[in-house]
Amino acid sequence: xxxxxxxxxxxxxxxxxxxxxxxxxxxxxxxxxxxxxxxxxxxxxxxxxxxxxxxxxxxxxxxxxxxxxxxxxxxxxxxxxxxxxxxxxxxxxxxxxxxxxxxxxxxxxxxxxxxxxxxxxxxxxxxxxxxxxxxxxxxxxxxxxxxxxxxxxxxxxxxxxxxxxxxxxxxxxxxxxxxxxxxxxxxxxxxxxxxxxxxxxxxxxxxxxxxxxxxxxxxxxxxxxxxxxxxxxxxxxxxxxxxxxxxxxxxxxxxxxxxxxxxxxxxxxxxxxxxxxxxxxxxxxxxxxxxxxxxxxxxxxxxxxxxxxxxxxxxxxxxxxxxxxxxxxxxxxxxxxxxxxxxxxxxxxxxxxxxxxxxxxxxxxxxxxxx
Numbered sequence: 243x244x245x246x247x248x249x250x251x252x253x254x255x256x257x258x259x260x261x262x263x264x265x266x267x268x269x270x271x272x273x274x275x276x277x278x279x280x281x282x283x284x285x286x287x288x289x290x291x292x293x294x295x296x297x298x299x300x301x302x303x304x305x306x307x308x309x310x311x312x313x314x315x316x317x318x319x320x321x322x323x324x325x326x327x328x329x330x331x332x333x334x335x336x337x338x339x340x341x342x343x344x345x346x347x348x349x350x351x352x353x354x355x356x357x358x359x360x361x362x363x364x365x366x367x368x369x370x371x372x373x374x375x376x377x378x379x380x381x382x383x384x385x386x387x388x389x390x391x392x393x394x395x396x397x398x399x400x401x402x403x404x405x406x407x408x409x410x411x412x413x414x415x416x417x418x419x420x421x422x423x424x425x426x427x428x429x430x431x432x433x434x435x436x437x438x439x440x441x442x443x444x445x446x447x448x449x450x451x452x453x454x455x456x457x458x459x460x461x462x463x464x465x466x467x468x469x470x471x472x473x474x475x476x477x478x479x480x481x482x483x484x485x486x487x488x489x490x491x492x493x494x495x496x497x498x499x500x501x502x503x504x505x506x507x508x509x510x511x512x513x514x515x516x517x518x519x520x521x522x523x524x525x526x527x528x529x530x531x532x533x534x535x536x537x538x539x540x541x542x543x544x545x546x547x548x549x550x551x552x553x554x555x556x557x558x559x560x561x562x563x564x565x566x567x568x569x570x571x572x573x574x575x576x577x578x579x580x581x582x583x584x585x586x587x588x589x590x591x592x593x594x595x596x597x598x599x600x601x602x603x604x605x606x607x608x609x610x611x612x613x
Contacts, residue, residue, distance in 0.1 A: 246556060247545070247589035249581070250462070250597060251285070251529070252392055252417060253562040254333050256292035259395065260507035261341065261348035262500065265312040268565035270319050276564055277326045279575055283582060286591040289323050290333035290392040290417075293371035298341045298348070306343065317378060324383055329593035332371055332413070335394035337507075339367065347504055354509035355397030355429045357404045364407045372411050390594040392561075393418030395509035396430055401449040409458045414598050417559060419449065420464035420526045428509040438463055440553060441601070442609040452611040460601055460608050462559050464526035465548075467540045480533040527558065529574060530566035537577040545585065555607050557597065558589070 255273060257263030273289065280287050296316050303310035323330050336359055337350045356364065372388045379386045391408055396418040398404060408416060421438035424431045435450045436442075441462045445451040449461060527544055529537060548556050567574060581589070592600070601608055 244555060244600075245588055245590045246554065247548070247585065248555060248557045248597065248600075249589055249591045250288070250557050250559045250594060251280075251562060251591065252288045252290050252331075252390075252559065252594065253564055254292070254392060254394075255289045255564055256295060256333065256335060257565065259335055259337065259350075259354065259509065260504050261338070261350045262504065263565065265315050265319070267568075270315055272564040272567035273319060273323070275567065275571055276562075276574075277323065277328060279578065280328070281326055283578055284591075285578060285582075286328070286593045286596065288329035288331055288390070288594040289320075290331050290390070291320060291375070292333045292335050292338075292394065293374050294334050294336060294338040294367065297370060297374065298338050302343050308346075309343070320375075320378055321382060324379055324386075329595050330375065330379065330386075331390040331392070331594055332368075332375065332388050333392045333394060334367060334371060336363075336367065336397075337394075339363070347501060349504065350507060352507060354395040355399065356394060357397055357399045357401060358429050361403040361407070364404055365410070368407050368411045368413075387595075388412060389598050390415040391417070395428055396420070396423060396425070396432075397428055397509070398449060399429055399431065401444070402447045405444065405446040405449060405459055414458060414601075415460050415462060415594055416444075416449075417462050417464070419461060421466055422524050423526075425510055435463065436611075437609055438466060439548060439551060439556070440609050441557060441607065452609055454611040456605065456608075456610065460598075462557055464559055464561055465544045467525050467527055467543060469523060469525065469536070469540070472539060480536070527560050529560055529562040529577070531563075531570055532573070533570070534573040534576045534580075537573065538580055541577070541581060545589075553607075 253276065255269055257265065257268050276287065296313065299309050299313040299316065303313055320330055334356055335354065336356045337352065337354050339351060341348045341350045353359070375388050376386060389412060391413045398416065398418050405416065419432045419435055421435040422433055424433050432450060436452045441460045443453040443457040444459060444461045445453045527540055544558060
């Protein structure tokens with residue numbers, strides 16, 4: 243018998259959104275830790291891999307041996323994920339499109355929202371990315387298919403062309419929405435999201451709305467977390483500790499100063515950042531550069547809130563970023579061990595490919611709009 247809560251861990255596997263970082267430092271080593279930990283604990287993972295980054299790297303393998311090395315490591319890392327038995331699905335940061343390489347730095351665009359790209363660009367990038375992953379993986383897993391997508395920088399609006407292009411190329415699960423999220427500079431506004439907790443069939447023209455009829459695509463929302471004074475105090479204490487220990491090491495991989503044009507790139511404007519007193523600040527369930535105390539408090543809050551809902555089978559989506567794991571390995575191990583110990587009788591872990599099979603077998607777990 244399946245347990246009430248189905249924990250879906252999706253890891254956005256990428257370097258920094260402004261193009262900085264090294265595959266070995268931010269992707270291979272932290273993902274190796276995560277895979278070994280999950281394997282030991284018996285936890286299912288899905289890695290959402292940014293293929294646009296890899297397509298750009300592939301264009302420079304003949305002119306830069308460092309990029310060639312990282313490109314090859316990226317490919318081998320994907321195959322390692324599959325050899326461990328983990329799921330690999332699609333994540334795209336479209337600001338990598340048309341990136342240029344100069345003096346060891348990638349210069350990216352500043353449009354982070356895939357929904358704002360042309361229909362032709364969306365179709366082309368999804369097609370090339372799906373083909374890249376399936377060509378890489380099917381030699382070792384003939385049944386492999388790309389079936390899930392996580393929006394880079396949560397950018398899924400406007401949704402009409404984007405969801406139709408996703409469906410065209412076999413995408414069945416889309417993630418990135420969270421009730422209350424609004425990033426005006428990125429063209430993201432999910433404040434009117436009709437279903438904050440359960441998977442739902444979206445109105446393609448406005449994915450904030452639940453469709454009255456079944457669709458090929460299911461949207462799984464990120465779970466809301468309100469840290470409050472307690473949660474924010476854990477983050478503040480950890481931030482002070484990080485500043486004292488000076489853990490940031492990105493600049494050590496480059497010769498000279500990082501150009502301001504690169505370091506200043508962000509999908510979040512100053513107006514969108516949380517401001518004092520922060521009491522009503524909302525975010526979502528995630529694993530990254532957070533201390534154990536915050537991870538535990540956040541997960542407990544979500545379980546408590548969802549326990550009062552009438553649904554019998556509830557997916558809990560957790561957004562992860564392996565690039566943030568450095569210096570938080572013990573916190574992550576302690577947190578996942580806590581989840582298994584405290585909630586193991588009511589919660590289990592699934593990959594997204596497994597969850598899609600559950601949807602197809604029992605479509606009633608996906609919400610439709612009712613009159």
